[in-house]
Amino acid sequence: MINRRDFLKQAGSLTLGAAALPLLAQAGSLAKPKSAGIQLYTVRKELEADVKGTLKKLATIGYKELESARSAKGNYYGFAPKEFKKVIQDLGMNLRSGHVHLDKDWQKTVADAAETGQTYLICSSLPTEGQTISNYQKVAEQFNKAGEECKKAGLQFGYHNHEYEFEKAEGKVLYDLLLAETDPKLVAWELDLGWVVATGHDPIDYFTRYPRRFPLWHLKDMKKNEPVSTEFGKGGLDIAKLFQNADKSGLKYYFVEQEEYSGDPIESVKHNFNYLQKLKA
Template sequence: MKRTIPFLILMLVGSLTSQAQSFGKLVKKTPGMVSYTLRESFSKDVPGTLDKVKAWGITDIEFSSLFGKTAPELRALLDQRGLTCSSYGVSYDAIANKPDSILQNAKALGVKYVRIGSIPHKTAATLEMMQQAAEVFNRFGKQAHDQGIMFCYHNHGFEFQPYENGTLFDYLVAKTNPEYVGYEMDVTWTYLPGQDPAALLMKYPKRFRLIHLKDVEKGVAKSDKGSMSNEQSVVLGTGQIDWPAVIKAVNKSSIAHLYIEDESKAAEQQVPQSLKYLKSL
């Protein structure tokens, strides 16, 4: 019996370790997915699309639309399938002018994060734009924090205009309260403007809370415009991004949720391939 107990303990530890690393060596657990990836499918059939996502082994979704459902209705569909919505994407206007309704939906969905995908702009980012955004982010962030939700801003490329010894993105980070405001890195829209995603994660390891795993086709030129052809969104590992470096940085940061984002019309074929690639790392 004395010999059996240590053996059982070792077996238990080994089992727990295996479970903790059940997806891959670098990517510890199955990533989530951004609902925009299957936007056309969701707009036609929410229950069927959720079944499809679950069949891929994905259980965590960041919704940036309710697709004609109320928040409680969508939550019920998720609960029925053992799925979760950890992040709710809304507009800049919504957090600035409709914070109560946004937070009501967020609570109904059971999310931990509310994020916006960009700041309204017609030109390159300006200091005034970032000053105004910082005020809105801090105000809404405090409201969300008071209800147990973290607000995050998703970069979209145009924020990396040079400013003083850094960029306007650096300015925005400096002017927002870390207790109330986090960030969601879009890897492609960090890389294309000329930034190093892994280095930026290491620069702000405690500010980034979420990340969009999106790759860009080889040959696409660097740009800070924040837009590209949907078909330039390719299977992870086949484009320009150094994913091992990014994931290693993610593992040293405060990022809690990883979401695959595939903008192409072939997303239904590409997402399973992206999952296979991430698992291989």
């Protein structure tokens, strides 16, 4: 597997700088971002301490769209699916997606997600280990089957990438193999933009080669010299340019995600929200 500190060096010319943001905004060429969403893993420790209080803080900041993440207390932070749905709705928020595992509890996971009324159910990591073409072909079969099961339950199945899917086997990028061997009607893709850029790839190239197959984004900025997430505008992600190409992606929802902090996570997610609002100006 690629050493995280080494693969960032590959980004080079593909690293997307944020310096052009003011010019893009002034020129009126910037596509307006959709309602800001947040991946709740971003505030995982805060949720462990106080679920309702933390969600209220996010709502007050202005986040409307949520993506849950599996926690020590389950997929819904200790709440039953319908209870969590009510907590969200009472705050004027929407649960659009959830990160889960494709494991022995999969059938219950699907049933619970259907109860919440969410649209997407996202496998958050590769269900089996092995950076080989044969393993990724097996995974693609699993994804197509999971997609069929989700469709029957009124859900859309999808997958979220990290960095390792962009390694090569027999000269082929393994992520591309997954895209080629899954049914677009059954498997959606949530592109973690930070990891794509960090591995030396260009998200817009993927939008162009696989149009409208990426309805979900993880909007994550990462430091230019190490694989550590940071606040928007402090890393190498050209957010303005990405939103200009949102139609190619087929974007429906995006979720702010930050995994590391130098200070208070709530202040960081507030900064990120305000940064996005400036793009709309």
